[in-house]
Amino acid sequence: MNWQYLPIFLLLTLVTQGQTPEVSFNRDIQPILARNCFACHGPDEHERKAKLRLDTAEGFLTGGSSKEPVTVAGKPGDSILWERMVSNDPDEIMPPPDSHKEISAEEKTLIREWIKQGARYEGHWAFITPSLPALPDIEEKNPIDRFVGDRLSNEGLAFSLEADRRTLARRLHLDLTGLPPSKQQMAGFLSDGKANAYENLVTRLLNSPHFGEQLALPWLDASRYADTNGYSIDGGRDAWLWRDWVIKAFNENMPYDQFLTEQLAGDLLEKPSSSQLIATAYNRHHSVTHEGGTIGEENLVNYAVDRVKTTGESIMGLTTGCGQCHDHKYDPLKQVEYYKLFAFFNTLDDHGHDGDRGVNPRPFIEAKTPLSTDAEVASVKIELQRAEKELASPAPTLQATWEKDVARELKRIGQEFQLISLDHLTATLPNGDPNRIQVKKNESVEAAGGDFSAYNVCCRIPEGTGVVTGLRVMFEPANRGKVGFGGKSMPGGFVMSTITPCFNPFPAKNIDLNTATPYDRVTASSFKPGFRPELVHDTSRRIGWAPALSEVDKEQHLTITFQEPIDTTNQPYLTTELVFNYGEGASPKKFRLALIKGTDDTSMLPEALRKAIALAPEHRTTSQIEFIRDYFNAHSRAKSPARHHVSNLKKRLEVLTGNHRIMVMNTSKKPRVTHVLERGFYADKRQAVKPGVPAFLPALEVPDDRDLNRLDLARWLVRPDHPLTSRVAVNRFWQMLFGRGIVESSADFGTQGKWPAHPELLDWLALTFQNSGWNVKDLIRRIVTSRTYRQSSNTTPELLERDPLNEFLARGPRFRLSAEMIRDHALATSGLLVRRIGGPSVKPYHPGDLWRQVSHYGSTPATSQTYVQDHGENLYRRSIYTYWKRTLPPPGMAAFDAPNREACTTGRGVTNTPLQAFILMNDPQYVEASRALAQQLLSEEGSDQERLFRAFEHVTSRSPRQDELEILKTAIARERARYRGDPSGARSLLAVGESLHNPDLPAAEHAAWTNLCGLLLNLSESVTRR
């Protein structure tokens, strides 16, 4: 029997029963010492007590101040280690009571047994270069299964049966592409009777363009990739070219050593390509601050610290953080060695205080996307032509409805229109002298100019006003006879970025975004081309309404019409935020607010349209007919999906063909000198150090003629004798496929890390990976074709009790899908998914504007302070492309355990919370997916039974059992009954989401099936990969 694999409780049982299994120092003893003793008797020489260290063989031999060896082989009673652990003397006992550390009785038993058995010391396993272990001699084809099978038989366990084909296909699709199999893919696999059908499926999936997306995701976590700068203001940055580089690298199976080398040192390669420069953004994904008051030097230290941390954890599985302030307490990393690593990352031209105004923190370059292909450019061009044609094509039914609406609107303009003057009470602004804005005689507000000003104006509404329908702001020409302070492109004018009204029972000086009054229609007295009044709906700072430049010497006004009329009786105060954030001084001089009753007397419909619409269709001239049609295409809501389609495609073409910014690494002409920093404090500089690597790892020789650089570091990391890099890499790929690594602490292979569950398998995988030329797809193929991987994940009570975490691997792995996969699963299943690869990050549905509620919006030129949702295909892209704001990550992702990407993460937790239920049941993204899936079902013929069967099979990739079908039948019956008498309830459910739905389907039926599909998407099975 191989004792090495004995679980600790069994080991203990045997020990206490007088049997004598072998105690392994590395597995059993070292973790106890590391946890309880190393803080005072470990690598940190400054903290070391009694000159004793227990993290080296020498320390054990020579002992501490007493100069006696720590253990005497075979004799616990004569060993100081044992004596001190069991002492009754409070001054003698170790660990000392004030350390709050305790060695348990079981642990003591193990230590005593280890001393009895000879007290053999071993170095920490992960710091020793692995050698290829012999394959266990059992009958399994795949070497992985030999290791696991051997372990299982030692445990008295056996492999589980292979999972059924449907489960396997779903598992493989999800693991290798992040997406479930389509109906056709599943059918194709099931009908493939060839012996190597499974292997062929593996090959197909490894070649899928979605493979790169799936592999990239964990690396994005590890590299703390995000679209914003982080820290307090958290403005936008351009990082996506690097994300696309990663996707491409995995898709093209770039050797992993090259993958690391280009990211660490692409800029130092000979004549680096722009792709190799893009790769170096890996070291720039740390947060960068643009908070005023920042001390640049302090932050430059933080940035380099983050690079060391990320490189350490994501590539070497080494936690380095301790070394910033003192020698590492647990791993043999000295403080001076920490700063030698730091020195590698401290030579670029970066700035401590940088990244404001949407300008990337330096250094950055412009480059083309690595993912662009001629084929996609050509196809997008064709798509664009089609979309433009579609937009221009007549839509007679829709246009007729629209014309009726327009005619009705024209008739109503100015009906019962009445302006209610308001008593202006207060006006505030965020920045500068508060006297820059003043209320004059309670009638109007005068401002002294300035940029980035969210003006909040509070007015009292006259008693008896009652119900109002909208709000008008009137801008008066003031000194020099112009309405605004604009210079450059807006002489004498201004740009209103947005306007937000809020009714209150008391005179609030500021608006509250949660209770703002929504509005629809926006009109203005005039507008500058490109700055139409309705653009105030878009909160972006450079998009908004500007009066026509020819009109800036006359009074101008803008009017919003509330979605619902507001009764002011119990809320007689109106606070309005007017945001002038354009820059160039484009803010107004003097304005006043008034409420309106009745219908707005302004219309944005041009005179020509009004005339033409007024005519009976048969009396319109050809040019009038064309004018109406063009106006309908350009402005009607009915045509907005077509317009979004065109504009998204134009942007896509620009993404594929244009140049884009990306932050990169470089080497400064005058690189900073790195010093050891006392206690890590940036201003307390001690000795200067040059780049170098820690002594406990393989040596890296310094060339005679130059210092070491990042390229040397990269090449050292992938040297065959490096004990960490390949182990850490294969462990993380394993983790991706099994839910947990062979070493559970995938970012910490140090002495505080976890002992590998299958140590020999880990080493075998690591060396085979290296020998294959660091071939990622080969490695993954080897794993997923193993018997170990293909087992059913079903658990028996016995097994669950014996091995709750499935460390032995007597069954297949089972875990909840990641946040991204859950959303992608819903999109793919419903057919909404848009499978474009790469490009700038997108902004799908978002609850309100969470960013604006916590950001500096309205007082800063920084970008990404307000969430402006995208439309069209960008709502349905894969989740890896969702815009990632560090200080407020997408809420639907954060609830499913996604990290905020402020620091390197190499594995996500899995929790179950009610917030997740809210998202899957109520978030428009999922309601819309359910609605689209229902539409698919209803567009195919079939009985209820057949449809329920199909739907279940489509969502879970397996056939439902009879008892499950029965539950679904009751469910659909209940949902039908619910909507039978309530078509408007049905319609309001179907209105969720921006994609169009088939109006010909009966609403009640469609709504009922929408909820049925929602039920299926909420199944635990749907969000589990098993």
Add this chain to the structure above:
Amino acid sequence: MMTDLPTILNRRAFLGTAGNSFGAAALTAMMAKGDTSSLPHPALRLAPKAKRVIYMFQSGGPSHIDLFDGSPFLIKNHGKHLPPEVKGEQRVTGMTAGMKNFPVAKPVAPIRQCGPAGAWISDLLPWTQKIADKICLVRSMNTEAINHDPAITFINTGTMQLGKASLGAWLSYGLGSETENFPSYMVMLSQGTGKNPGQPIYSRLWGSGFLPSEHQGVLLRAGADPVLYLDNPPGVKRTQRRGQLDDLARLNQAFAEQTGDPETIARIQAYEMSYRMQASVPELTDLSKEPDSTFDLYGPESRKPGTYAANCLMARRLVERGVRCVQLFHRGWDQHIALQSQLPRQCQDTDQPSAALVLDLEKRGLLDETLVIWGGEFGRTVYQQGQLDSTGAGRDHHGRAFSIWMAGGGIKGGITYGETDDYCWSVAKDPVHIRDLNATILHQLGIDHNRLVFPYRGLDEKITGVEPAHPVKGILT
């Protein structure tokens, strides 16, 4: 003897839902050993004085000079330069580092001694003055950070580095929940009218960092959807949702039994809690049953959801319903400019509701078991930023010494603790580092901050970090 599947599933489900909290993990370990006599876990061995916390976080850096620490000395020395020996080596931010001299600026409003200990409290805070006998004013707070992000991250997560867990998440992890109807840690945001918008705040401050994400603070917002996606989609009724959840539970239960998946059982329970929250949250936010006297106490703005006053009232309602940790983040205290006009407004928004909360808790007998904290990430400089006495002048950040107050939860009322020098620049007596504050908060809840640890990346992480921290014994009853 083998236990049957349902028993195992149920037990694991119980541990699965609560298993990510510290107490439950400890419980699991003890159940495994068959030893329940040694409950609770070592970290929880202290006798708790408080069951819950309400933390009224004042984001931006309230001026201790103007509000709590001013003195006649400053009035006498108004306009004189801060002596270099007082200023010492203290680094100042990039915003005032370039100033040639540092003129002392007196408090913008009269400040007087109140309560039994004669605590200095500004006339801008008349309500706080009135509760001086109930609060403990700590004037010797200090932090190393001098800019917002590092400072607010430090005080809320225990370190200036990114990626750690927030205080509230630690409390949720350490203590678990008292209620099945609400998350254990809830957060509300508001914006003051003094300076709009104030310094940004962010989810890191109430995030779970390396702790399981169920411990992250859940935002309670004003308006229609107080918890994100709480409401059913349009056209879906509550009775209908009940039916859907029943079907879902039956299907999930069958799946769990078929595959032996305890995670699925935990998921069924999470869905059930979501259904309960759909009732408990609207009940919480419905203020129609509060008598007028409540609104009189908290002030008229408490009728308006989303205001600081409404959030203070909501905090009381949350602790009444068993929520463990309630944290308000109120923005707008960063008065680099226009201190004269911004600070009075900021005080007007916050003074009455903050004091009302203490009075209200006391009246309801909840103050003893609820620890209340009022404070920000740092204070402000005694010297003027900008032209002395001008309407646009203000104060820069100052971490070396600042003031907070606490009440209830085993904290002595009517005392002041700690002193600063004449210029309110440095701590002169009884320093309280922000680490000590966090250690004190844990202590009052019965947690030894040295023992509430989470092993992560080779370190036993704690909210108090690696430097020594001590509960402030001098302020405890």
